[in-house]
Structures are given as structure tokens and as C-alpha cells.
Amino acid sequence: MKRNEGKRPVEIQGLEARRAALRLLDAVLRRGETLDQAAGAATGGLLTSSDSALARAIASEVLRWLPDLDALIDSATRLRLADDAKARTVLRMMLAQWLRLDTPPHAVVATGLALLTGGPRRLAHGVFGALVRGEAALPSIPTLPESVAERWGDRATAIAAGLAAPPPLDLELQDPAGTGAWVERLGGESLALGHVRLPRGTAVTDISGFAEGGWWVQDFAASLPARLLGPGEGRRVLDLCAAPGGKTLQLAAAGWQVTALDVSKRRLERLRENLSRTGLDAEVIVADALTWQPEAPFDAILLDAPCTATGTARRHPDVLHRIGERQIAEMAELQAKLLERASGWLKPGGRLIYATCSLEREEGEERLPVEGVELDPIRGEELPGGLVPSPEGWLRTDPGMLLDKGGLDGFFIARLINKG
Structure with missing residues (x-):
């Protein structure tokens, strides 16, 4: 002073x-x-x-x-x-x-x-x-903490390049058929039908179309799990660990009859607000997935499991410094329990999407296989340009991908099927 x-x-x-x-x-x-x-x-x-x-x-x-x-x-x-x-x-x-x-x-x-x-x-x-x-300067790419670089292995340098700046703003559209009109209206660009990307910095409530519920904010990578379930055609889907609700909105807009379940009443309030704003409908349940039991099996389940969220380091760089082996192991144990329960709630022929916004193998590849369900390989033609499934048939994204278009969060996504 x-x-x-x-x-x-x-x-x-x-x-x-x-x-x-x-x-x-x-x-x-x-x-x-x-x-x-x-x-x-x-x-x-x-x-x-x-x-x-x-x-x-x-x-x-x-x-x-x-x-x-x-x-x-x-x-x-x-x-x-x-x-x-x-x-x-x-x-x-x-x-x-x-x-x-x-x-x-x-x-x-x-x-x-x-x-x-x-x-x-x-x-x-x-x-x-x-x-x-002395005109000091930073390098063009951030240096990762040593333990993080070791965990991410040969992708560490490429991932770090995607962390150099906060991400742009991604919007998911309620009506994918209107993508071109929304791109023109908002002055953005699109990476796929139903998506518009805008520069960061604008207050969300000030963007045209907010009040009318034509879109909601959702990172492009976070929209991929629901996209891989396709149109609902009135079938029943469980969005497990649903809050804050972007995937619930996607599924409802795609014609699914959605049950959205999450343990957090507070976080589900945001989902209820977005359902009201968009005019979409879903059954919202506050419950612990480890003790809750459905009355009937589902045609599909989307499990975007609780995780360390290291894939969101672009917008949450705290994960670079507070996540270690202990937290990863704790999350992997919880994910295994959720997968075991969810796999038993599918109808014969039903599909389960398992996703985490984590860059750790323990929370992705190492959670497979899952007893009672088989891998339903993701095909290249199902994915937006620039993204390719692994030879095994799952998808991993990271912040070093699509950098020329603004990048994306890190996700692991696998699609499983109950062949009954």
C-alpha cells in the first residue's frame, strides 16, 4: 500500500x-x-x-x-x-x-x-x-513436471505443445442439421456436425442463442462418447455419473430416453437448469452408482467415469501438480467397480461406452477387458477428421492432437457390447 x-x-x-x-x-x-x-x-x-x-x-x-x-x-x-x-x-x-x-x-x-x-x-x-x-523469455512449449513427463511417455512432448495456452470455447448444438447456420451466426468454425468452436474470452451468457437453448458448452473431445452411441430412436440409455450434464443433453437431443444419475445433488442442479433452458427431457436421479440398482436393463449405458481429469490440463493446469500415483490408483479402483456394475445393467445386444478425461493408462487401456461384455471396435469412419482409433478399436485423444484447429482435451473411449 x-x-x-x-x-x-x-x-x-x-x-x-x-x-x-x-x-x-x-x-x-x-x-x-x-x-x-x-x-x-x-x-x-x-x-x-x-x-x-x-x-x-x-x-x-x-x-x-x-x-x-x-x-x-x-x-x-x-x-x-x-x-x-x-x-x-x-x-x-x-x-x-x-x-x-x-x-x-x-x-x-x-x-x-x-x-x-x-x-x-x-x-x-x-x-x-x-x-x-535481460529480456528473459519462456520456451514455446511448457516443460512438464518430471513425474508427469514420465507417465505420459513418448507422447509427453506433443501433449505439452497443446498445453501452451488455454483452450477455445466449444459449443454442442441441439440440432446438428443447423451447424452451417450456427457457424455463420456465431462467426466460428466446426470440427463436426453439431459442433461450433469460438475464440475464448466471451461470456457464455452473452453469446447469441444461449437464452433460446440452441447449444451448450462442451469440449469437443467430451462430445465424442455420446456421438459413438448414435441416434436413440426412443431407446433407453443410462448416463452414469452424469453431472454436469453435457452428455445427457446430447443423448436427449439424439432421441434417447435418458436416465441421468449422479451422486452430487448440487452438480445435478446445473443439469436441470440446462434441461430447462434447452427444452430437452431426462429423468434425473440423485444416487450413488455403487449402491443404486435399476428396475430394468438399458439399451445403452454411457459411463463417463470419475477420474483424475489429467486430460483437461489445458483449462485446469492444477492437475499437472496435484495428481500422482496415489490419486490415479484410487480412481482406477473406483472405475473398475463402476464398470463391473454397469456391465450387468445392459440388455442383450446393448452397448456400454466407457470414457475418462484422463491421460493415464491405468484409467483407460488397463481397465479393459471387462467381464460380461466384449469390445465393440470404434471405426475410423465414425470419427471426425483427424482422429483415428487404435488398432485394438478404442480411441484416445490428447491435447497435442488437432492443434492447427485449436486442440482438444485428452480422453479415453471404449465401446463395449453385451452379446448376451
Whole structure:
């Protein structure tokens, strides 16, 4: 803070957003929380929407480029700062604002140094000044944490290229036949029938067609599992672990009679709101899939299982730093239990889509085979251009794919059939 004629402290403009960003990073890196989980406490519910968005953007860019930011800091310090030192975290934020958010250095200094006192403040000022004078730069592709790069193997570098920037905005259309008209109306582009991609940055509620329910927000990769079930023609489908509901909307729009089940009442409220906005219909059930039992088998089941969500690192870069072997093993165990239950709820000839937004083999390939059902191979002609199924017949996407068109999230998708 600075003094106003020696009378009362005057808050530096933008300082509260930086304080919130600092709290977000502490929650992720020290306590292992997600950015979404930490947002409420970090902002205190008192920030303006623009300041909340800025805090989230600063924290996200730090997490996206953390190893590279640390390398710059270490290049300008004689003694290495501890990983959890406040001065290091503030320097990460200062560099992310300058190098990624195009904040002028003088504004970075004014809001960054105010978070520190004494020696750490002088140190941060000196390090940042030296890096600015030396015209420091980040690489074109983020460096992944070592443990993450090891898990992702020979695809790690390509995936990292897809994490360099937040993703565009994908819309899934209620009526795929109107794709061309919606592309023209919204000024976007389409990767497949029923899809429109827009540049990021526009408030969703301000986009034409929101109020009339012509579309909903859904990453393009996340739309693929439901697409692989085809038209419903009045048949019954269970959307298992359905919240927040994009796949339920897809299935209902495709003519399926949908039962949407999820354990979270709060998250299902968003699904109910979108059903109301779009005029689509589904039976919504709050229940735990591990104890719930259907009254009759289904023609199809879509299990988008709870997972580590490492495939969403483009928009949730916290997963790069808080997901490890323990979390992966816990999710894989839960997925195995859900698959076992779901496979017993199919009619003869019924199909089960198993999907996770994870890049970990333990949550994808290693969950197969499943007792009681057989693999129903995905065919290349069923997929949008640029995507190819594996030789085994499943599909894996990752952020390094379709980069010339804006990229996509990482998913594993397998289609299974009960041959009865």
C-alpha cells in the first residue's frame, strides 16, 4: 500500500486480485486442492468478476509454466529459493503476468512487491528487474513436471505443445442439421456436425442463442462418447455419473430416453437448469452408482467415469501438480467397480461406452477387458477428421492432437457390447 499525504492507506489497484492468486497457488501446491475448490475461499466472495478472473488467470499461467518460471528464477539467484518460499511464488506470479498476460513491468512490480516485506521484497525486486533487463523469455512449449513427463511417455512432448495456452470455447448444438447456420451466426468454425468452436474470452451468457437453448458448452473431445452411441430412436440409455450434464443433453437431443444419475445433488442442479433452458427431457436421479440398482436393463449405458481429469490440463493446469500415483490408483479402483456394475445393467445386444478425461493408462487401456461384455471396435469412419482409433478399436485423444484447429482435451473411449 502507498500513503495518501500521510493520512490513510490507499489500496494499490489490482492488489486484491494478486492476493487471491497467491491464495489459489497455495491451495493447489501446498494443500492439493483444485483451482475450482480453492476459488471461493481465495476470492472471499468479495472480488469483482473481472478481478476473480484475473486471479484465476495468473494462478493458471503459473501452474501451466511452473518448471520454466522456476528455471528463470533460479538463473537469477545466487542461492536457490525454497520451493515453498513466498518470494518464489510471488516471483512466479510476476513473471507469469509479464511474460504470459502482457502486464507492463511497472504494474507487475507495483502489485507484486506489495505482497512481500523486508528482504524477500528486495530480493524479488532485484530478480525481476534482472530478468526484465535481460529480456528473459519462456520456451514455446511448457516443460512438464518430471513425474508427469514420465507417465505420459513418448507422447509427453506433443501433449505439452497443446498445453501452451488455454483452450477455445466449444459449443454442442441441439440440432446438428443447423451447424452451417450456427457457424455463420456465431462467426466460428466446426470440427463436426453439431459442433461450433469460438475464440475464448466471451461470456457464455452473452453469446447469441444461449437464452433460446440452441447449444451448450462442451469440449469437443467430451462430445465424442455420446456421438459413438448414435441416434436413440426412443431407446433407453443410462448416463452414469452424469453431472454436469453435457452428455445427457446430447443423448436427449439424439432421441434417447435418458436416465441421468449422479451422486452430487448440487452438480445435478446445473443439469436441470440446462434441461430447462434447452427444452430437452431426462429423468434425473440423485444416487450413488455403487449402491443404486435399476428396475430394468438399458439399451445403452454411457459411463463417463470419475477420474483424475489429467486430460483437461489445458483449462485446469492444477492437475499437472496435484495428481500422482496415489490419486490415479484410487480412481482406477473406483472405475473398475463402476464398470463391473454397469456391465450387468445392459440388455442383450446393448452397448456400454466407457470414457475418462484422463491421460493415464491405468484409467483407460488397463481397465479393459471387462467381464460380461466384449469390445465393440470404434471405426475410423465414425470419427471426425483427424482422429483415428487404435488398432485394438478404442480411441484416445490428447491435447497435442488437432492443434492447427485449436486442440482438444485428452480422453479415453471404449465401446463395449453385451452379446448376451
